[in-house]
Amino acid sequence: MAEAAVQSREANAAAPERELTDGFHLVIDALKLNGIETVYGVPGIPITDLGRMAQAAGIRVLSFRHEQNAGYAAAIAGFLTKKPGVCLTVSAPGFLNGLTALAHATTNCFPMILISGSSEREIVDLQQGDYEEMDQLAIAKPLCKAAFRVLHAQDIGIGLARAIRAAVSGRPGGVYLDLPAKLFGQAMDAEAGQKSLVKVIDPAPAQLPAPDAVKRALDVLKSAKRPLIILGKGAAYAQADDAIRAFVERSGVPFLPMSMAKGLLPDTHPQCAGAARSTVLKDSDVVLLIGARLNWLLSHGKGKAWGDAPKKFIQIDIEPKEMDSNVEIAAPVVGDIGSCVSALLNAMGGSWPAPPADWVKTVTSKREENIAKMAPRLMNNNSPMDYHGALGVLRTIVKERPDAILVNEGANTLDLARGVIDIYQPRKRLDVGTWGVMGIGMGYAIGAAVETGKPVLAVEGDSAFGFSGMEIETVCRYKLPVCVVIFNNDGIYRGTDVNSAGSDPATTVFIKGARYDKMIEAFGGVGVNATSPDELKRAVNAAMDSGQPTLINAVIDPAAGSESGRIGNLNPKSAVRKK
Ligand code: OXT
Ligand code: ADP
Ligand code: MG
Numbered sequence: 001m002a003e004a005a006v007q008s009r010e011a012n013a014a015a016p017e018r019e020l021t022d023g024f025h026l027v028i029d030a031l032k033l034n035g036i037e038t039v040y041g042v043p044g045i046p047i048t049d050l051g052r053m054a055q056a057a058g059i060r061v062l063s064f065r066h067e068q069n070a071g072y073a074a075a076i077a078g079f080l081t082k083k084p085g086v087c088l089t090v091s092a093p094g095f096l097n098g099l100t101a102l103a104h105a106t107t108n109c110f111p112m113i114l115i116s117g118s119s120e121r122e123i124v125d126l127q128q129g130d131y132e133e134m135d136q137l138a139i140a141k142p143l144c145k146a147a148f149r150v151l152h153a154q155d156i157g158i159g160l161a162r163a164i165r166a167a168v169s170g171r172p173g174g175v176y177l178d179l180p181a182k183l184f185g186q187a188m189d190a191e192a193g194q195k196s197l198v199k200v201i202d203p204a205p206a207q208l209p210a211p212d213a214v215k216r217a218l219d220v221l222k223s224a225k226r227p228l229i230i231l232g233k234g235a236a237y238a239q240a241d242d243a244i245r246a247f248v249e250r251s252g253v254p255f256l257p258m259s260m261a262k263g264l265l266p267d268t269h270p271q272c273a274g275a276a277r278s279t280v281l282k283d284s285d286v287v288l289l290i291g292a293r294l295n296w297l298l299s300h301g302k303g304k305a306w307g308d309a310p311k312k313f314i315q316i317d318i319e320p321k322e323m324d325s326n327v328e329i330a331a332p333v334v335g336d337i338g339s340c341v342s343a344l345l346n347a348m349g350g351s352w353p354a355p356p357a358d359w360v361k362t363v364t365s366k367r368e369e370n371i372a373k374m375a376p377r378l379m380n381n382n383s384p385m386d387y388h389g390a391l392g393v394l395r396t397i398v399k400e401r402p403d404a405i406l407v408n409e410g411a412n413t414l415d416l417a418r419g420v421i422d423i424y425q426p427r428k429r430l431d432v433g434t435w436g437v438m439g440i441g442m443g444y445a446i447g448a449a450v451e452t453g454k455p456v457l458a459v460e461g462d463s464a465f466g467f468s469g470m471e472i473e474t475v476c477r478y479k480l481p482v483c484v485v486i487f488n489n490d491g492i493y494r495g496t497d498v499n500s501a502g503s504d505p506a507t508t509v510f511i512k513g514a515r516y517d518k519m520i521e522a523f524g525g526v527g528v529n530a531t532s533p534d535e536l537k538r539a540v541n542a543a544m545d546s547g548q549p550t551l552i553n554a555v556i557d558p559a560a561g562s563e564s565g566r567i568g569n570l571n572p573k574s575a576v577r578k579k
Contacts, residue, residue, distance in 0.1 A: 041088030046181035071101020072443025145173030224286030234291020240338035410461020411565035439467030495558030
């Protein structure tokens with residue numbers, strides 16, 4: 001054997017075995033390096049072992065029954081923590097199941113990363129029929145803020161870094177990360193692998209507003225005779241709670257919290273105009289939007305809801321393109337809410353002229369009038385219950401337990417709970433958001449319980465619960481402090497519709513008297529059937545005291561409720577006269 005060959009064989013024999021790493025370990029190391037402690041997903045080819053190994057490496061891996069719910073858990077984890085929530089799915093069908101949640105996160109500006117295993121490029125691109133073949137990256141792109149694919153182990157560090165930064169920087173949103181199956185088994189030198197990882201520095205950099213934008217905004221605000229502040233879920237997400245409260249209180253201006261911004265200041269705060277919504281939208285002359293878009297939820301800033309008088313809008317938002325989206329913004333303030341509100345506070349100086357007393361009086365008296373009108377409806381002890389009787393009980397319990405997180409979905413169950421259940425702390429009301437999507441319930445409840453450790457009260461329409469109800473097993477399996485109250489009115493909107501054309505049930509009704517409480521008993525949880533407000537009160541308090549997974553079937557009068565809750569006006573009307 002040539003001399004050289006002998007030398008290299010002896011050299012190799014003498015050199016220690018070079019330590020190797022692989023794609024599995026690099027993904028896990030990259031997640032841990034960037035402080036990602038929890039992953040929500042559903043196991044299966046090619047990511048089952050990734051989940052097992054992540055769990056073994058100390059990452060908490062929550063396995064769900066459907067990827068959509070895992071995705072909603074990841075989305076709300078992003079909203080609550082300002083770190084990207086991570087959803088892990090198999091390829092094709094699992095990826096598709098996660099897409100609704102990815103699109104929901106993007107629409108609601110929640111930072112989330114959907115990581116899906118995928119098929120091999122060379123087979124997908126030749127459409128040769130791989131196992132679960134799908135061009136996932138192409139399909140995901142239009143539905144999320146950014147989308148990346150990693151083909152080589154040495155690129156995993158950069159891939160995760162780009163996904164993290166894209167999810168949380170600027171306007172937060174959903175990001176798709178495509179990891180083909182072959183990537184996980186790719187080996188590389190362990191030391192080189194560690195060097196290839198990237199710890200993301202300052203992933204969501206502060207974006208300070210221009211001084212002249214701040215001055216312009218304050219000049220417009222000072223000119224107002226009837227000012228209004230609208231707080232949106234962006235303000236809740238920003239976690240600039242003290243600055244926001246200080247600014248609102250120093251300004252003395254009435255504020256209207258959007259649904260998931262409730263609790264930034266307590267709904268019982270003297271400046272809260274939540275119970276005078278129509279009045280303040282119609283009669284205000286200057287409106288300051290903080291982390292709220294003038295989309296359908298605010299009637300696009302124009303039309304009947306906003307009255308005829310001219311209005312000037314000031315808008316604080318991190319997304320410059322949001323300005324003028326629906327109406328002219330007289331004073332755009334582009335930047336992150338924490339920096340913008342602090343800049344406004346500094347520029348306001350020690351004192352600020354209170355808004356005109358007649359305006360404050362108008363708002364306060366309308367608010368008190370509406371609250372007084374609703375009060376008696378909350379005290380009834382009817383059985384079967386109506387919405388207000390049941391919600392009156394939950395309103396008291398949430399007041400006594402302000403630490404609890406309220407998850408809410410449905411139509412009437414959503415719209416009536418929003419006005420009846422006051423919220424006292426930021427980020428304590430989690431609901432359907434900008435799309436009004438049904439199905440967020442159990443994913444949100446699990447994500448909120450896992451990320452915060454706080455008790456969760458999920459108030460669900462019986463239809464809404466049906467979208468994610470199988471996850472009640474997941475709630476029991478992880479022994480989470482989740483109390484689900486199903487407002488069971490036997491159907492969608494109500495349970496009384498009749499199909500006069502045949503023997504099938506009407507399209508919006510369910511089985512009469514269904515007992516959802518029996519479902520959780522199959523998994524060892526506590527099931528209660530509540531037919532009166534008193535029974536409901538006892539059952540919810542027992543659940544919140546015990547921290548036991550609990551499902552309460554709250555029997556609601558099937559005739560209660562209106563079509564689509566408070567947005568029945570969005571239903572198209574048929575041009576054909578009914579026979
Ligand atoms: O000022 P005025 O006088 O106007 O009064 C206002 C407030 O001042 C006053 N108020 C108060 N008064 C007294 N005290 C207090 N504390 C107080 N607070 C407020 O009350 C009024 C109203 O105030 P509010 O509510 O703040 O204001 P308003 O005018 O309603 O605001 C307008 C909106 C648009 C901002 C608001 O209405 C809103 O945010 N709406 C959200 C609507 C929404 O997103 N709904 C969910 C979707 S509906 C539909 O799509 C459903 N689907 C279809 C479907 C979906 N969504 N997804 C998927 C994947 N598949 C299908 C389905 C299947 S809902 C649904 C299920 C429904 O059945 P369930 O069984 O689940 O539920 P039930 O209906 O219970 O049967
Ligand atoms: P709501 O439905 O409560 O009115 P939206 O979802 O319509 O709220 O609007 C949220 C807005 O907040 C988005 O336009 C988003 O760009 C903005 N946003 C989110 N986070 C921040 C932040 N940290 N700083 C500034 N704007 C933010
Ligand atoms: Mg219902």
